[in-house]
Amino acid sequence: MLKLSSSKLEALKRLSDENGIIGALAIDQRGSLKKMIAAGSTTDVGDEGIIRFKELVSEELTPYATSILLDPEYGLPAAKARDKNAGLLVAYEKTGYDATEPGRLPDLLTEWSVKRLKAAGADAIKFLLYYDVDEDATINEQKHVFMERVGSECLAEDIPFFLEIVTYDATNDDVKSAEFAKVKPHKVIEAMREFSKPTYNVDVLKMEVPVNMNFVEGYANDETVYTKEEAANYFKEQSEATELPFIFLSAGVTAKLFQDTLVFAKEAGSTFNGVLCGRATWSEGVTPYATKGEGVGRDWLKSTGKNNIEELNTVLNTTASSWYIK
Numbered sequence: 001m002l003k004l005s006s007s008k009l010e011a012l013k014r015l016s017d018e019n020g021i022i023g024a025l026a027i028d029q030r031g032s033l034k035k036m037i038a039a040g041s042t043t044d045v046g047d048e049g050i051i052r053f054k055e056l057v058s059e060e061l062t063p064y065a066t067s068i069l070l071d072p073e074y075g076l077p078a079a080k081a082r083d084k085n086a087g088l089l090v091a092y093e094k095t096g097y098d099a100t101e102p103g104r105l106p107d108l109l110t111e112w113s114v115k116r117l118k119a120a121g122a123d124a125i126k127f128l129l130y131y132d133v134d135e136d137a138t139i140n141e142q143k144h145v146f147m148e149r150v151g152s153e154c155l156a157e158d159i160p161f162f163l164e165i166v167t168y169d170a171t172n173d174d175v176k177s178a179e180f181a182k183v184k185p186h187k188v189i190e191a192m193r194e195f196s197k198p199t200y201n202v203d204v205l206k207m208e209v210p211v212n213m214n215f216v217e218g219y220a221n222d223e224t225v226y227t228k229e230e231a232a233n234y235f236k237e238q239s240e241a242t243e244l245p246f247i248f249l250s251a252g253v254t255a256k257l258f259q260d261t262l263v264f265a266k267e268a269g270s271t272f273n274g275v276l277c278g279r280a281t282w283s284e285g286v287t288p289y290a291t292k293g294e295g296v297g298r299d300w301l302k303s304t305g306k307n308n309i310e311e312l313n314t315v316l317n318t319t320a321s322s323w324y325i326k
Helices: 006-014 031-040 046-064 076-080 114-119 137-157 178-194 228-240 255-268 279-292 294-319
Strands: 022-026 067-070 087-091 124-131 161-167 204-207 246-249 274-277
Touching (some): 022 046, 031 046, 031 279, 046 076, 046 279, 046 294, 124 178, 137 161, 161 178, 178 204, 228 255, 246 255, 255 274, 274 294, 279 294
Parallel strands (some): 067 087, 087 124, 161 204
8 A cells, every 4th residue: 555645645636636546748859759759850960859748748738637747857847838627747867777787777857856956846856767577686676776866866855656567578679570479478477466565655657568569369450478367367467466546648649549448458457547648649740840840840730730639538538437436
């Protein structure tokens, strides 16, 4: 059972709807968003182009989200542009990882601390950790100690700690492959089990779904890795692996597949408590913004972007469980 201080409880309420469901919008991408905008633009939009796109997303979509996740490097102007009823999560990790070193080790933004992020208006701190439960124990122990430090810092500042876990296989870089799909349930569920331990002081887990839905019977285009029954069992096992609130990340899949996945999770017995949905909501708006300008990009967000998030909210209302029960 999650034990919260009154300050953390009020912060979580600001990040959720009145029923204790988190319907958050994520746009803390940095390097990847820069590449997305550059790919569609004939000119170098620079940092200002990224900052402005985040502002547009915040202005147009936070009226329909319970909260927004942003980064302090490019996202603070967007934090000020959010709807008055939307809470604010702020990322604390450096973007990406050093691919020349083994282990995808985490690192903090050197110019920020939890104290400073809280002073900048954060209602919660988010940290992204890449994790392979089967990797060398010395690498994973470094990650365990690192997460204990981040959790202790959040505890000292009395602010909720959202830990986002993205799993991988140190022996296979192709996370979209059938081979990775076969081991993904084990990777996701065991990572969730590990970081639910009290030593990390995590308040909410931000998790991948435990299967690759593109390999589930009835959803797969070609090869099938899991039957529907097997996939459903993995969702149930994931849910039972923690007593903490947990929310799903969209992992860049289409809006439609993400919505279908939430329905599948609910039918499988998952008690997930909401979502932190990023690219599935706004990614297709990058191209009109980059190629045709701010006005066209805003129009896309006002129409298709709004429709994406409202459709997701409709699905959330019938699939997600309140974190109050935890």
